[in-house]
Amino acid sequence: MKVMNIVGARPNFMKVAPLHRAFSCYGDIESLIVHTGQHYDFQMSGIFFQQLYLPEPAYFLGINSGSHAQQTAGIMLEFEKILLMEKPDLVLVVGDVNSTLACALVAVKEHIPVVHVEAGLRSGDRKMPEEINRIMTDAIADHLFVTEQSAVDNLLKENIPASKIHFVGNVMIDSLLHCLKGLSVDQESAHLLSSGPGHILLTLHRPANVDELDGLVEIMAMIRKLTGLQKVIFPVHPRTLRSFELNGLLSHLRRIKNLEILAPQGYIEFLTLVKRASLVVTDSGGIQEETSFLQIPCITLRESTERPVTVEVGTNHLLPAWNAESVFELAKQILRGNCKKGRIPNLWDGSTAGRIVTILREKYINSYVCADKRQSSD
Known part of the structure; x- marks a missing residue:
């Protein structure tokens, strides 16, 4: 299985890093990173590849800044070339930036399944460009991995089939714990x-x-x-x-x-x-x-x-x-200490990426292996 992981802006790197590590644990998965260039200076982009031990991107689209329309269109045009050349089995997008929506649109029009990690989050404020990106990406994604119960509720209200929705926890916490453990x-x-x-x-x-x-x-x-x-x-x-x-x-x-x-x-x-x-x-x-x-x-x-x-x-x-x-x-x-004492939300435990990869392997690798065995026995 070949997976293309899309990164573009600062928050994406922390979400993709644990997923890439989890994919790379399996010899039957090829995990490629595509950097759109939405954030392109070192402090907003390059330093995260170093600190999160991410490999160099397989592709860098170099889109840089621009209006929302310019950025989204530019990413779509450049990503389409890569997609047609690589022909991945899955395109994985995270979060809610322009790169998320742009690459999801290109993939779904080429009939390549789209995985959206951190799906279902809604602010209710459609003046935020991120809100539009979330809604549209969720509407076309094949697999929606969510961080909290409110996201499940939002997706069901939008008539997303329950079979597409997976409550797995928060990959941001995977990165946070990974970095804290390695920090003396x-x-x-x-x-x-x-x-x-x-x-x-x-x-x-x-x-x-x-x-x-x-x-x-x-x-x-x-x-x-x-x-x-x-x-x-x-x-x-x-x-x-x-x-x-x-x-x-x-x-x-x-x-x-x-x-x-x-x-x-x-x-x-x-x-x-x-x-x-x-x-x-x-x-x-x-x-x-x-x-x-x-x-x-x-x-x-x-x-x-x-x-x-x-x-x-x-x-x-x-x-x-x-x-x-x-x-x-x-x-x-x-x-002064007059504040609520919070607790850690459910499944924010550092193991979210592993749960996501297990679900995708079961769907796209194990199910095909089982089908092949059945055909052979027939």
Whole structure:
């Protein structure tokens, strides 16, 4: 069985790495990695291949940046060439980025089964491009592997046959545990970029938060308040940095006391910062999962979350109509110890990739072997 695993943006690498390792345990599976180039600089892409021990991609499409339409169309045109040449048995996509939808569309039109890992997540906000990517990919995928019960419920409501849906857990946690096990105390100290434990970690990149001047002004007001509670460490996403620069606010941001501004971090460096944090403030999806597993309090600055288990079971607090004062008040309560004690969601145990590969082998290899044996006996 030949499987093509699609990666494009930063979150994809952590999801594909454990799957590639699990596929590679079997001599009857050829696992190829295709990198679309959606994230293409070293800090957003190359460093993850190093830290997650991923092999060089079999193919690099080099699409780079552009509008959603340009990126999606460019990926489809280039991926079609590779697909027709390699003729894989399966195309595996993860998450909800443009690369996910683009490659799924090309595969399904060539009648190649599509596997969607992290399927069924819904925020209910169709202004998010990721939400559209999720809905459309799930509608055409042949196998949908989900991380939480809400995803199962969402897919059933959308009339996806139950036979296609598999509740297997979260491959992000597989990568998290794999990296933590290999991280010695000395390495952790070397990777730690803050002065020590007990900081607030901040990440922001959603267009709704960082694309407009009013939002950036509110972010700066929030940071000023949070730095009065603890040191704030802020690895700045390229999109966010560009927005601060274009609006003439970067120099003002750099002058805020008790704020440490960093470039985007590698996975191990970022995990170290999360582990040592007293609180994480974010608008990211994946960080909600990592903090819930690590039992670190998290405030998510969004109207909704596609990962409700992190709020219902984990350590995540959703702050829909947020402003600087509301974030400050909630952060103050959390740092005083007045916060919920979350628990790790079901099947987030580091074995998800193995469960996925077992199901796919049973469907595409073992079933054919059994059929061949029956035909031979006949």
